[in-house]
Amino acid sequence: VTQPGRYGDGMGLLLNVKQTGSKSWVQRLVVQGKRRDIGLGSALRVSLAEARKIAFKNWCEARGGGDPTRQAGTVPTFEAALDIVIAIHREGWKHAGKSEAQWRASLRDYAMARIGARPVDQITSADVLAVLVPIWSTKRETARRVRGRISSVMQWAIAEGYRSDDPAGDPIRAALPRNGAVKRHQRALPYQDVSDALAALQATTAAPTTLLALEFLILTAARSGEVRRATWTEVDLDAAVWTVPATRMKQKREHRVPLSSRALEILREAGPGHGTDLIFPSATGRTMSDGTLSKLLRDNGVECVPHGFRSSFRDWSAEKSNVPGEIAEMALAHVNSNKVEAAYRRTDLFEARRDLMQRWADYLDRDATGKVIPIHG
Template sequence: MLFPTLTGARQCQGGHAMGKLTVKRVEALKKPGLHGDGGTLYLRVAPGGSKQWVQRLVIDGRRHDIGLGGWPLVSLAEARDIAFKNRRKARRGKDPLAKRRRAKAPTFREAAERTYDGLKARWRSEKVRRTWWQQMELHALPRLGDLRVDRIGRGDVLAVLTPLWTSKPEMGRKLRARIKAVLAWAQAHGHCDTNLAGEAIDGALPSMRGTGRNFRALPYHEVAAALGMVQASGASVAAKLCLRFTILTAARSGEVRGMTWAEVDPEAATWTVPADRMKAGKEHRVPLSGAALDVLAQASELRDRRSDLCFPSPRGGKPLSDMTLTKVLRDNGLADRATVHGFRSSFRDWCAETGKPREIAEAALAHTVGGVEGAYFRSDLFDRRRVLMDQWAAFLTGKGADVVALRR
């Protein structure tokens, strides 16, 4: 079944929508994000200022964002005309994307090969390169390999992941990150509209042994672009700095929002979180990268004499609320794809996909483990965690690896 979403626009003679946008408003729009014309037509403004026409249609029960071309090459009137024709096709049971899909959609195997070619140069370890592809061939390609990426359904991805999700959770996590990377490549190249290895399947996966709830999380290679978008936004300086520091340190939001200057040793580049503010009830030392120290230097210029907090609320010097950071994501069009806590998952996926030792990644996240592994965690991993967090900061700031544009 194909049907368009047809709300929010009045119809003028000939069936074209009389929208909310005007030529002058289109020219004047600067704020990044989606700006609705009514009905199914939107103008997407990128952080750099470029503008693209996007139409949102629901086809076969799935939402599709159809690119209609960039402004001013495609005028407001032309975008409305194209959108109207697409809606008319959809109402008649035709797929407006059919011709485009037939022309260029690769199979999952082809997309995986292209993704692998782009990623393998970043991995120094031959073992990481070999394991990445072997696991894809063993678990994902038998089911997904011959399917075109635009025809892969939610059930296909679940059929691959579910058998591993509880029996081999670490492998399941890594495989999901790899499938997500392949579909992110397909999205970035316009071959599909939804990453079905992302939040679309969170509620359908069984509880992973030894883990808590799932949080919406961006693919790790989109986090840098998200940071850039937030930095350019109109959010309060304190909120932007707090969110940036949270992502750079992979810390929990509450730990950062309650952080005080007394906990920071800038000379040792270390932040020590006291036991009473840690989820596990144990003191936790956090190595601070140069990028994290830069954030604190900016925060110190805003220091509030009423409070020792590093990131106080502009009102009264109290801690920022969790909703303040969530609002930053929402105002930048990110809330349907990410939560603040979800950036810890993005960090964990980056660790897994770039061959970082699991025990170092878990220690960086201050996760509590038991048994023999727990005994190992009591050894000093601080210096190794410092190297890891420096690498993460380099990745986010564009000094360690290529990143891709954010999909909205």
């Protein structure tokens, strides 16, 4: 096998072939309710028979409720991986001793407390952001080097099959702009509070169309502009799909949105017949203004913004759904930062996303607790 991609062998065992030609074994399992990718090592060092033996053992342990990733030596910590990466790089460094000292000092001073003892497959972009934010404005060059060194370790982890993404890569570049000002994340509710907030809002005297638009936005994890400008010609109720044209998408690509049973109910409640093709028009029949949904939340004391519900959905998916992260990212219409993986993906994972969005709707429907969410009259 030489073509880049992932090739399955059963029990979650995958051969990961990179564009560079390197091959490594990865096993994808649900471990204690969470999907995990377990690196089993380079295919140069671990034969297929050995990989199958390890995979079977891991599979049995996971099925029994155990956590095979916690076995000693299965996944190296960041600190252990750093030692390996430095050993690899030393041969190419002109001043090896000095360069090694600089690497170790910078990561010791700014990163090790946060990620040093953590297995490399468990380090997130949030961890890297927490390392860099305190020094990004005051020690820009140091921060740049720390990010690059963390990224080097993560790239090694990818090559070894311990993970499939670089948490110090594109997400961090986007979150830390060149001017040094850290982007503020859109305020979001914890996913556990979303259904209660919805119930509280629906008990207010807010305009029905505005309430329906907000709930539809939450259920579809769509952006405000996509929902406010949605038209009936984009919706196929029989197929339960909403096709957002490329002209309204941030990434300028057509996006098919699977509609849950509750999302379909909302469309039927909204119903055509307002003298406009808009699904959620303003009182004057025009496009709902950009601030309408934000004002609904603000006026009723819900401490988030409409865009923040996308984060609520993403957090719920990561913690509760046990689906691969790329399915949730595709539901959010995010562009895959891994160009090779994106090039070889021939599907938009629509049916997988349909199941995910229905589960999100079911979660919101059954998760109202009666807990009080501050609503100010």
